[in-house]
Amino acid sequence: MMADLRELYQETILDHSKRPRNFHEIPHPDASAVGHNPLCGDRVTVFLRLSDGVLADVAFVGQGCAISKASASLMTDAVKGKTKAQAHELFEKFRRMVTGRPGDPVDTPSLGKLAVLSGVCEFPVRVKCASLPWHTLEAAIEAKKEIVSLE
């Protein structure tokens, strides 16, 4: 594989896209939202269980490319147990990473496993794939009823 391709499709990403974690519905969730990228047909639903402002459980279902699926899977792992504010802060850091310039330093201590998606910044057209689950999570947290649509 070429270097930048190996960046984009790291083992961890392929693993999460083939065997996504938290890939199920949460019955009677406290919040949920649907995200849709009409350009590529990606569709994701994020479910939340909240307890005292903490994301006690997070799960998702949907179909999409490897990047969006892996991103959703990694996200659910990353935000579980975090407060709404912490989840939001993590999204901001994640957003900065995937929209940054190739070679920019990655805040690995805060991003943890999410840092495997840093290769996305070399493929600007794929940024939406990586951020769709996060936008959908935000919508669920803010209990927006409408479908999130990224175009």
Added chain:
Amino acid sequence: MAKPAKMLLNVPAIKADFPILQRKVRDRRLVYLDSAATSQKPKQVIEATTDFYSRYNANVHRAIYELGEEATREYEGAREKIAAFIGARSPNEIVFTKSTTESLNLVAYGYGLKGKLQKGDEIVGTVMEHHSNHVPWHFVKDHKGAVLKYVDVNDDGTLKIEQYDELLTKRTKIVTVTLCSNVLGTINPVKEIAKRAHEVGAVCVVDAAQAAPHMPIDVQDLNADFLAFSGHKMLGPTGIGILHGKPEALEATEPLLGGGEMIREVHLGRASWNDVPYRFEGGTPNIAGAIGLGAAVDYLTNLGMEAVRTHEMEITQYALDKIGRIKGVTTYGPKDVKKKAGVLAFTIDNAHPHDVASILDVEGICVRSGHHCAQPLMERYDLPATARASFYVYNDLEDVDVLVAGIKKVQEVFA
């Protein structure tokens, strides 16, 4: 690697005409397989447009001075070339628009919405249309109460042609169909469809966006009433499109744009219109675009549209053989190249088309992924998305070999 084939077109010489094909993408030779989205431009077209701007830029039809005369002569000369290219009886049957999309909107608005259509009149389309041949007709339904009906597709990607017999009624006023599908590559029997439309007193509107660049078109033989296509898909510039109309069809169409050029006399509160086709060309037109398209038509005519079509059939056959044979790859649309243009939609098991396109991109290969602006068709086949390779005069069998190697790389990643 492919054997150097006995191709009708001299592809190495053609490739040399396209400056962009000399560049590299991610350090690889550019293998451009997305001509169905937009084609690349030969230097002859690029030079024709720069020549206009650098030597005789002036507005058309208005200037009394020499530059303006030259600009008008070249602009109208392009109209004549395009008329000849599709076998029109007269250049007056050729309307310059900005795109296929605008051409189809002009017909839907000027003939459908503002024309003779009555509430309850019927428009028959197909499920394989591009969004630009769906949405304008939605407007006619929403604002005029027209009834929309659709011909379905068979599983092999051909139209259920016998359905026309059920759908066409005395109330059918417009039948609209693509000559060639931008997803399946299906070439539809438009001559037969136009004939059936005429038998019930309807007009036939043809989307030739994927046909005009790739096969000979004879509007007299097809005998449709309107035919639309885009310059940018046939080696020409963006921002220039064509609407061909029979004289009586254009006469029955109201203009979309009011303004300069399209009028004869203007008074406060009223105006009389210019003749067809100028009636439809309100405002300063895309002069450089029209001249560039004229040069593109010269280029294609020089190659010969029969030769272009034969060349693409050969590549498509080769691609169907090679790609269709890879285990885990599904191709869509007709398998018989006599019924198929150089458009090949495919999916790879366990790999999303978006990932396919990204991996191919790293190999220097440009393919499209997504719904290809044909969501109703994708829904019909229950496909969220596909990848799509499309071929043109500058492609050869080696480009297909590169694609095949790329597909195998995708399969390695997602094994």
